[in-house]
Amino acid sequence: MIRQPIVSVLGHVDHGKTSLLDAIRGTAVAAREAGGVTQHIGATEVPLEAILRVCGDLVKGRSFKIPGLLFIDTPGHHAFTTLRARGGALADLAVLVVDLNEGFRPQTVESIRILKQHKTPFVVAANKIDVIPGWRKHERMAFVASVAEQPPAAVAALDERLYDLAAKFYEQGFSAERYDRVTDFSTTIAMVPTSAKRREGIADLLLVLIGLAQRFLEEQLRTEEGPGEGTILEVKEEKGHGTTLDVIIYKGTMSRGDTIVVGSTGAPIVTRIRAVLKPKPLDEIRDPQDRFDSVKEVSAAAGVKVVAADIEGAMAGAPIRVVTGEPSPVVEEVARETAVKVETADEGVVVKADALGSLEALAFECKSLNIPIRAARIGPVSRRDVVDAATIPNPLHRAVLSFNVGLLPDAIEELAKTPGVEVLSNTVIYGLLEDYGTWVEKRKRELEEQARREIVYPGKILLLADHVFRVSKPAIVGVRVLAGRIRPAQMLMRHDGREVGRIRSIRSGEQTLDEARMGQEIAVAIEGVTVGRQIEPGDVLYNVMPEQDAKALSSAELSRDEREALEEIFAIKRKEDRFWGM
Secondary structure (H helix, E strand, C coil), rough: CCCCEEEEEEEEECCCHHHHHHHHHHHHHHHCCCHHHHHHHHHCCCCHHHHHHHHHHCCCCCCCCCCEEEEECCCCCCCHHHHHHHHHHHHCCEEEEEEEECCHHHHHHHHHHHHHHHHEEEEEEEEEEHHCHHHHCCCCHHHHHHHHHCHHHHHHHHHHHHHHHHHHHHHCCCEEEEHHHHCCCCCEEEEECCCCCCCHHHHHHHHHHHHHHHCCCCCCECCCCCEEEEECCCCCCCECCEEEEEEEEEEEECCCEEEEEEEEECEEEEEEEEEEEEECCCCCCCCHHHHHHHHEEEECCEEHHHHHHCCEEECCCCCEEEEECCCHHHHHHHHHHHHHCCCCCCCCEEEECCCCHHHHHHHHHHHCCCCEEEEEEEEEEEEHHHHHHHHHCHHHHHHEEEEEEEEEHHHHHHHHHCCEEEEEEEHHHHHHHHHHHHHHHHHHHHHHHHHHHCCCEEEEEEEEEEEEEEECCCCEEEEEEEEEEECCEEEEEEECCEEEEEEEEECCCEEEECCCCCCCEEEEEEEECEEEEECCCCCEEEEECCHHHHHCCCCCCHHHHHHHHHHHHHHCCCCCCCCCCC
């Protein structure tokens, strides 16, 4: 027996994924979505009869063994949730939807990377041909028929956009071509021009999908009777049913009354199925037009809603297994599959995600960028995550990278009293990693500045004539910084090496300064000196530098004036100790 292939629909937000499925099934889910953006994962069963009806003349004289296609729609408002991250394990085929006029966007690249990671064959729906300048719109027409009736300028504009897309695919390691020009579908990605809005090119897309499934996936799609196996797409409350599981069954049969083992955030849950609810063909599990059918049993491949007791802790992305005998072996297997399989190190960042698959996808991208991971967990950012990040030795790794999860109140409290720890949140994996890269660069600059503040840098000042505002306790004099920099709390010395006092404060007009640099003229309060005794107007004074600071800075990158002041300080100190600073 050959089951229907599971087809994952991926792509960037607003590129038309849900609208494309609406065009296939004749529904309007996209119009009912909040803000027109898919909020949940959904599944739609499209029987072979419906496909043949849409394809019309394109399939004349052909016969197909597969019973239909099971489409999975994924949220476009953030990157890989459960299904995207585990798409290679769950999906047999994929449709990558790309706005022909916008081209590649961040989630397009993410989708390609995850498909490549799991070696999932895919077709490109080059969507929105209806907005190409001069394109004549043909409702529900096959692309190969529509393109023959287009003006040359519109066809040229289409080909130019497809060429640009093909170039982008080449950068990702793929050869891509318009589907009706492909000679070898095993080596070339087929790009099918479509208009989900006008339902144009949908017949071509379905033809390519069933053709590829029949030609290349027949063995993979053979299924035998046996206990059902599936993946949880979503855990949610349903009025009248309580907590339910949206599930894709990819193997075997699942029946009302079956004992099941469900993956959770803790130990696997063993429970019994109260009801199996199945949407009607061409309807949608997430937002059905009609009521679900309560069925006695369902076989792979199918999208169903499972009603059972005690499943509140079930986890999206986790396995669901039917048990026919002693549950212990299945419990152990589900526990192994649900365990987080992320390579961790003693040193690294903390990563959090909303589901098992998205956590693994985030970890995969971290590894490709050589970002080590100290801990990887599912769920909102907690106090434990912040505390763990705070104990990491490398300050550039004291970050929590959170993908599509929030912060618990105890984490917010801990963050308020834990300086140096950053929680970065994003709903696009690439965006999150870019945010981390930006934070690392900013943190490096802060640490360098902090180090510069802690180390005593060379400085050289001139006491200005006629600018003595107070002679002692403390002496306040006007000075010009001749080279380097000066700061409060630094000791000063004369050209003969004699220490003469400590800077208490630096002012420019009414403003108190943390630092003054070469060229600035400011008022300096100096403790421990009296003008006319230890210092005189016209004197040149230098910072007193600890020997280890002078030694460290001798090989550091300094400005020209800092280098000049340092050399003079070396000369002064080496009159007493010829090896000083070496």
